Amino acid sequence: MTAFVCVSRPHVQPARTRVVSxxxxxxxxxxxxxxxxxxxxxxxxxxxxxxxxxxxxWEGIAVVATPAAGRVENISRTSDGPTRKDATTYELAxxxxxxxxxxxxxLIGVGIEANTFLEPKFDxxxxxxxxxxxxxxxxxxLGPLAPILQVDVGYFHQATRYGSARxxxxxxxxxxxxxxxxxxxxGAFGRWLEHAAxxxxxxxxxxxxxxxxxWDLADRWSLSGSVSWLDGHVVTHAAPAVxxxxxxxxxxxxxxxxxxxxxxxxxELYGPGxxxxxxxxxxxxxxxxxxxxxxxxxxxxxxxxxxxVVNEVDVRYPVKSWGISLSSRF
Amino acid sequence: xxxxxFFAGCILGLAAPLTSVAASLSVTVKGTKGEPVxxxxxxxxxxxxxxxxxxxxxxxxxxxxxxxxxxxxxxxxVQAGARVVFPNRDSVQHHVYSLSKAKKFELPLxxxxxxxxIVFDVSGSVTLGCNIHDWMVAYLVVVPxxxxxxxxxxxxxxxxxPAGRYRLELQHxxxxxxxxxxxxxxxxxxxxxxxxxxxxxxxxxxxxxxKAAGYR
Numbered sequence: 105m106t107a108f109v110c111v112s113r114p115h116v117q118p119a120r121t122r123v124v125s126x127x128x129x130x131x132x133x134x135x136x137x138x139x140x141x142x143x144x145x146x147x148x149x150x151x152x153x154x155x156x157x158x159x160x161x162w163e164g165i166a167v168v169a170t171p172a173a174g175r176v177e178n179i180s181r182t183s184d185g186p187t188r189k190d191a192t193t194y195e196l197a198x199x200x201x202x203x204x205x206x207x208x209x210x211l212i213g214v215g216i217e218a219n220t221f222l223e224p225k226f227d228x229x230x231x232x233x234x235x236x237x238x239x240x241x242x243x244x245x246l247g248p249l250a251p252i253l254q255v256d257v258g259y260f261h262q263a264t265r266y267g268s269a270r271x272x273x274x275x276x277x278x279x280x281x282x283x284x285x286x287x288x289x290x291g292a293f294g295r296w297l298e299h300a301a302x303x304x305x306x307x308x309x310x311x312x313x314x315x316x317x318x319w320d321l322a323d324r325w326s327l328s329g330s331v332s333w334l335d336g337h338v339v340t341h342a343a344p345a346v347x348x349x350x351x352x353x354x355x356x357x358x359x360x361x362x363x364x365x366x367x368x369x370x371x372e373l374y375g376p377g378x379x380x381x382x383x384x385x386x387x388x389x390x391x392x393x394x395x396x397x398x399x400x401x402x403x404x405x406x407x408x409x410x411x412x413v414v415n416e417v418d419v420r421y422p423v424k425s426w427g428i429s430l431s432s433r434f
Numbered sequence: 435x436x437x438x439x440f441f442a443g444c445i446l447g448l449a450a451p452l453t454s455v456a457a458s459l460s461v462t463v464k465g466t467k468g469e470p471v472x473x474x475x476x477x478x479x480x481x482x483x484x485x486x487x488x489x490x491x492x493x494x495x496x497x498x499x500x501x502x503x504x505x506x507x508x509x510x511x512v513q514a515g516a517r518v519v520f521p522n523r524d525s526v527q528h529h530v531y532s533l534s535k536a537k538k539f540e541l542p543l544x545x546x547x548x549x550x551x552i553v554f555d556v557s558g559s560v561t562l563g564c565n566i567h568d569w570m571v572a573y574l575v576v577v578p579x580x581x582x583x584x585x586x587x588x589x590x591x592x593x594x595x596p597a598g599r600y601r602l603e604l605q606h607x608x609x610x611x612x613x614x615x616x617x618x619x620x621x622x623x624x625x626x627x628x629x630x631x632x633x634x635x636x637x638x639x640x641x642x643x644x645k646a647a648g649y650r
Contacts, residue, residue: 164527164545166647203527203647205543211648243649246531246540248568248638252649281650283568286638289650320641397642400502401525405642433525 167434170197174427179223180341180374181413181421187343189374193427194222199237211241217258228266228373233273235260251282262299266371271301287320293332304367305382310336314389324397334387338413340421344370344377355419362417383415401433459593459617460625463585463604465632470589471606473509473573474630478581478593478600481616489580495519496554498562498572500528503640505562505572509607514557514578521549526647529565536560536576559605566649569640573607595619608632 172195180189201215215237223229239256258275274297281291292315299308314332321327342350353360368381391409398404408426415421459478463471493516499506501523512518520530524546531540536558541550543566554560557578564570581600583591597619604613609630617626 166526201647203543205529208540208542211543213648239648241649243565246533246565247563250565254649283638286636318641320639323640324642326639326641395642397640403642 165200165202167198167200168431169434170429170431171195172197172427172429174425176423176425178421178423179226180378181338181423182341182343182346182374183419183421184343184346187346189226191223191225194224195429196220201237209243209245211243213239213241217260226374228371229264231262231264231269233260233262235273237275248283251280254279254281266373268302269306269371271299271306273297273299289318289320291316297336303369305369305371305380306339307367307382308337308339310334310338312389326395327392328395329392330390332389334385334389336384337382338385338387338415338421339380339382340385340413340415341371341374342379342381343375344379347379356417359417359419362415383419385413385415385421387411387413403431405429405431456594456596457619457621458623459595459602459619460623461583461585461591461593461604462625462627463589463591463606464627464629466629468629470585470587471630471632472585472587472589474585474589474591474604474606474609474628475509475511475575475577476583476585476591476593477511477575477577477579477603477605478595478617478619479577479579479603480581480595481599481601489513491580493517493580496574497521498574500524500530500564500570503567503570505570507572509573509575509584511575511577511582511584512554513580513582514576515553515555516576517551517553518574519549519551522546527566528570530562531565532560532562532574534558534560537574540565559607561607568650569638571637575605577603597621602626604628604630606630606632608635 174193174195175190176193177190178188179191179193180187182188197217197219199215199217201213203211203213206212216235217237218232218234220232221230235258237256237258239254241252241254243250243252254277256277258273260273260275261270262273263270275295277293277295279291279293281289283289293313295310295312297308297310297312299306301307312332312334314330316328316330318326318328347363349355350359350363363381366381366383368379370377371380372378373380389409389411391407393405393407395403395405406426406428409424411423413421413423459476461476463474465471493513496510496512496516496518498510498518499521503524503526510518520541522528522544527543527545529541529543530550532538536556537552537554537560539552541552544550554574554576557576560574560576562572562574581593581595583593585591599616599618602615602617610633613628613630617624
């Protein structure tokens with residue numbers, strides 16, 4: 105699950121470019137629901153804190169910092185092979201979270217997440233995001249084999265180096281997990297993402313469904329993997345010569361007709377004159393991660409992943425990635 | 435004054451035989467390949483009724499610490515009626531529970547620095563877990579006697595008890611059932627050796643922690 109997020113986010117959730125008013129009137133329905141749930145979870149914590157307690161409310165906050173470095177083949181999500189761009193990426197994710205048991209079998213968590221993503225070779229794509237996340241978990245019984253249901257929501261502001269690539273993102277997820285035995289856990293998940301950006305090219309609505317599994321190989325080693333399927337908007341990019349050929353019909357009349365209808369603009373994110381455009385697409389994703397626990401609070405992870413985006417006119421954008429990350433809990 | 439001295443003398447005279455006849459039982463526990471077995475619990479349950487001397491001291495309290503996302507002790511043994519404290523000396527929250535017949539309980543999520551306690555009245559083996567950290571497991575063995583010991587890394591344990599007849603019970607988390615025999619302690623120390631077949635260790639593998647907190 106974690107590896108899936110690390111690998112897939114840079115690929116299919118591109119830079120965002122439109123600032124949206126924070127007023128409720130301008131927000132879509134999913135955003136409203138996400139914010140409502142975030143407010144609700146805040147209220148539950150306030151109630152918990154109002155009760156007499158020997159412990160201060162901030163006790164139990166866990167801060168996790170995760171620096172990561174990776175290499176991405178076709179980071180530009182380009183269909184034309186010769187013009188594809190590869191890059192090394194760096195990422196730092198920091199989250200602070202707090203869990204409370206609100207009832208028997210029910211756990212609620214709130215936290216703040218901050219994330220910085222750097223592509224030194226194509227630094228117009230550098231971006232940061234910040235916002236709250238809340239989760240509600242139910243474990244159906246006691247013990248390691250009890251199934252777990254989790255709902256989580258998040259709302260993030262994203263700033264990007266590319267001037268208009270800023271916006272607000274709302275996420276919601278649902279996951280059911282079950283440990284099968286002493287070393288194997290499996291899960292199924294669904295995720296929804298809406299991003300309202302300054303420019304229509306970067307507006308996103310995505311739905312993802314997937315399966316994941318974690319195999320604890322030994323006391324300190326685990327292997328995890330996921331497969332998932334995404335449906336929705338994906339931002340892709342093209343060199344100016346390729347874009348001109350596509351519009352001229354050299355890639356077929358269907359492609360030309362379709363590309364004339366999609367939101368597009370010259371962004372120069374991957375070179376002079378490069379276009380970015382928003383397509384309706386499906387994507388198949390898989391990821392694998394091998395993790396090693398260095399100590400109680402530090403773990404390293406090597407991960408690899410692949411994404412194959414296929415848009416409505418059957419144009420394909422394969423992306424591969426691999427990298428390493430270090431997570432440390434404070 | 436003379437009567438007080440006489441009374442004190444009588445008390446001492448009665449008590450002296452009770453304390454002077456204590457003997458030690460040395461137990462060595464080995465696996466089927468001759469390897470020492472630590473964490474085996476040896477207890478002596480008096481068969482003479484009433485037990486001589488009677489159990490007059492309150493049971494010694496127990497403590498099961500959580501630190502480094504583990505229970506500090508794999509096996510803890512206490513006398514029935516003992517209070518056991520569960521201090522969280524970790525950097526994360528824990529939710530300690532047991533589904534065992536001898537004591538079903540749960541201590542809802544509590545913070546580092548906090549401690550909760552429970553009285554264990556019924557004899558038996560209590561399997562402990564943390565509902566957040568699946569790999570955390572420990573065993574509390576509750577015995578109906580103050581005469582007990584746990585084998586150390588070398589597989590040895592020594593129990594001292596007054597002379598008399600006892601039911602010797604040997605327990606281990608990986609034994610299918612306790613090994614029971616009868617033993618008579620006299621004025622001299624005795625030794626016993628056990629060779630036991632342990633079930634495979636099916637503990638949950640810990641693996642690296644996820645980045646997310648909560649149930650995993």
